[in-house]
Amino acid sequence: MEDRKPTNVEIASELDSIADLLDVGEANAFRVRAYRQGARQVRHTEDPLADLVLDGRQERLKDLPDIGEGLAGVIAEFVRTGRTGLRLELLGKVSPVDVFRQVPGIGDDLARRVVESLGLSTLEELERAAYDGRLGRVEGFGERRVQMVRDVLAGMLSRSAGRMSRDDAADKGGKPEKPPVDLLLEIDREYREKAAQGRLRTIAPKRFNPEGRSWLPVMSARRKGWDFTVLYSNTHRAHELHKIRDWVVIYYDHDGSGGQVTVVTDTLGDFGKQRVVRGRERESFRYHASSVA
Numbered sequence: 001m002e003d004r005k006p007t008n009v010e011i012a013s014e015l016d017s018i019a020d021l022l023d024v025g026e027a028n029a030f031r032v033r034a035y036r037q038g039a040r041q042v043r044h045t046e047d048p049l050a051d052l053v054l055d056g057r058q059e060r061l062k063d064l065p066d067i068g069e070g071l072a073g074v075i076a077e078f079v080r081t082g083r084t085g086l087r088l089e090l091l092g093k094v095s096p097v098d099v100f101r102q103v104p105g106i107g108d109d110l111a112r113r114v115v116e117s118l119g120l121s122t123l124e125e126l127e128r129a130a131y132d133g134r135l136g137r138v139e140g141f142g143e144r145r146v147q148m149v150r151d152v153l154a155g156m157l158s159r160s161a162g163r164m165s166r167d168d169a170a171d172k173g174g175k176p177e178k179p180p181v182d183l184l185l186e187i188d189r190e191y192r193e194k195a196a197q198g199r200l201r202t203i204a205p206k207r208f209n210p211e212g213r214s215w216l217p218v219m220s221a222r223r224k225g226w227d228f229t230v231l232y233s234n235t236h237r238a239h240e241l242h243k244i245r246d247w248v249v250i251y252y253d254h255d256g257s258g259g260q261v262t263v264v265t266d267t268l269g270d271f272g273k274q275r276v277v278r279g280r281e282r283e284s285f286r287y288h289a290s291s292v293a
Contacts, residue, residue, distance in 0.1 A: 005050040015039035021090035037066040053079040188263040
């Protein structure tokens with residue numbers, strides 16, 4: 001968001017996302033409520049709040065109902081950088097499985113299938129998949145269950161004005177914009193190099209970390225209009241296969257079109273060990289082939 005001011009709706013959506021992650025992480029109920037109420041207030045405010053921040057009048061944010069000093073600081077950070085450190089930290093602590101199993105009708109097993117089959121991480125992404133046909137192809141999601149997910153998410157996400165509806169999915173042909181493979185592989189290379197050199201800040205993930213050690217490097221970057229958040233995969237499968245420092249998860253966003261991919265080392269290509277984007281292996285192989293041509 002370096003080249004434009006975020007709207008009140010985008011600011012509110014960021015606060016809602018933080019509230020969702022706090023809720024899944026079993027944070028204090030009062031803190032969760034504070035972010036939800038703050039998001040509601042921002043969404044219903046007519047004057048652009050970004051102007052207050054960019055004009056040096058950040059203190060005026062606290063004049064709004066339900067916006068205290070903490071939320072004012074989060075809003076100001078989002079306006080200036082297009083992201084918030086709190087949301088990035090929470091992303092490293094909360095598993096996508098934890099996010100999806102809060103949806104009635106989706107337990108642990110189905111949540112894991114969604115993550116493993118589709119690589120989704122947010123409720124908004126789950127809703128898009130429910131409308132564009134991808135969720136129906138996951139084992140255990142028949143027509144009735146998919147419709148139930150649509151109905152439940154309609155209520156859970158109704159507070160977000162930017163929510164993807166059935167018409168939105170149809171307009172996009174069920175194919176949300178994705179960053180090119182060469183850009184994803186570039187981000188993957190930059191992250192692994194900086195992580196190996198100790199040049200990234202680290203967080204203490206909640207899962208598989210009984211000592212509470214701060215070890216998981218997190219990188220934020222903006223390239224060619226895309227916003228990226230990058231970290232190693234801290235999943236049960238990654239730990240089981242000793243792939244923690246190999247599997248790199250990249251969250252991306254561009255004008256509200258977001259998603260997640262995982263980049264891994266593939267040993268079956270024609271050029272030895274190669275980094276490939278899961279689900280886009282052919283594009284990855286074509287990229288590597290063109291690089292050596």
